[in-house]
Amino acid sequence: MAGDPLSRVFAALADPTRRDMVTRLAVADATVGELAEPYDVSVQAVSKHLRVLEDAGLVSRSRDAQRRPVHLEAEVFDLMTKWIERYRRQAEERYRRLDDVLRDMPDDVDPLPPPQEGQQS
Amino acid sequence: MAGDPLSRVFAALADPTRRDMVTRLAVADATVGELAEPYDVSVQAVSKHLRVLEDAGLVSRSRDAQRRPVHLEAEVFDLMTKWIERYRRQAEERYRRLDDVLRDMPDDVDPLPPPQEGQQS
DNA sequence: GCTTTCCTCAACCGAATGGTTGAGGAAGAG
DNA sequence: CTCTTCCTCAACCATTCGGTTGAGGAAAGC
Incomplete structure (x- = not known):
């Protein structure tokens, strides 16, 4: 079906019933x-x-008698x-740069660290 | 078109070109x-x-002469x-509860609640 | 064996999607 | 006013999508 994995995940979640x-x-x-x-x-x-959902990798099915637990x-x-x-x-980088320009280029202060808990790549 | 805002956002991002x-x-x-x-x-x-993208609220267009900056x-x-x-x-709640069940097994806990699920809001 | 339960496959249908081409509006340039 | 540039609207087309019904496989129960 649809191409890349990311597209499949987004498409899968685009339906309210599936969500x-x-x-x-x-x-x-x-x-x-x-x-x-x-x-x-x-x-x-x-x-x-x-x-x-399964094609998107969001779900897996096993087998238990006639049932297929999801x-x-x-x-x-x-x-x-x-x-x-x-x-x-x-986006934050963008605004940070804009801010820098408006503030006449400070050294390397990071005025807005990402408020996230560990999810960095 | 598609109904709720969340569906529109997910659907909008399901296309690689739009992403x-x-x-x-x-x-x-x-x-x-x-x-x-x-x-x-x-x-x-x-x-x-x-x-x-605009219908999903991800983007806005203004006007500058003939151009429509996005x-x-x-x-x-x-x-x-x-x-x-x-x-x-x-999901975390689920695993926490499973942990509680395995750890304690109280009396009137129903380990498999009937499908009385509330609708997604 | 036969039946029942649970689920999937196949064919079909209407609507939406992503693409095309052609026409045309809006605004600056001559 | 005319022309060009930038962009949108409208019509069309092929494909996909979410739904249906009907047929049938797989495994437990009789």
Whole structure:
């Protein structure tokens, strides 16, 4: 389907039903039937949604008798986080430079350190 | 078009060309022509992409003579960040609770709560 | 064996998406 | 006023997407 992994993750989360599934899966693993129950669509539609999430690497399915328990995979979220953080750093860098120009070039003071807890690449 | 703001933001960033535009706009504002130049598509296509980004609130356009300078709007990224953080909190909460269960096993704890999930807000 | 439960695959459908081309508005340059 | 530049709107086209229904596989229960 769609090309790069990042596009797949963003596209997968662009659907509110899929986002809701992810939210619920963050609480507990669930079977396809359990996942489908609150929504007003067919089980097949939910199965399709799960395939999209699985292709994006957000979810994995194992096997337990006839059931296919769905499990949320956390790592892929880091892809997004990293991309967003990169943008954020660039934007801050941009404003920092603008600030420097307006302040007539100070030495190397960093007036706005990124307020983040460890997520740096 | 697509419904809620969060869906629009995710959908807007699901396209690699649009993500690249955002990356470049994080460095500096740009006109439509400047933005279109590196890509192998028509200017109209780029204009459409910008419309998607604008509808998502990621970008704003002003007017300078015939030119329409494009400016990146940072606030909307917080929508995503907040959603991701909420997921992260839930996931951590989940593992914390699992830890509690394995450690203590109280009486009236239901280890598999029925799918009475609240809708995602 | 047969049935039931849980789930996926396949085909189809309408709507949205990303691209094209062509026409045209808006504003500066001559 | 005319021309050029920059950009958007409109129509069209192929593909993808989210949904449906119908058929069927896999594993437990009878």
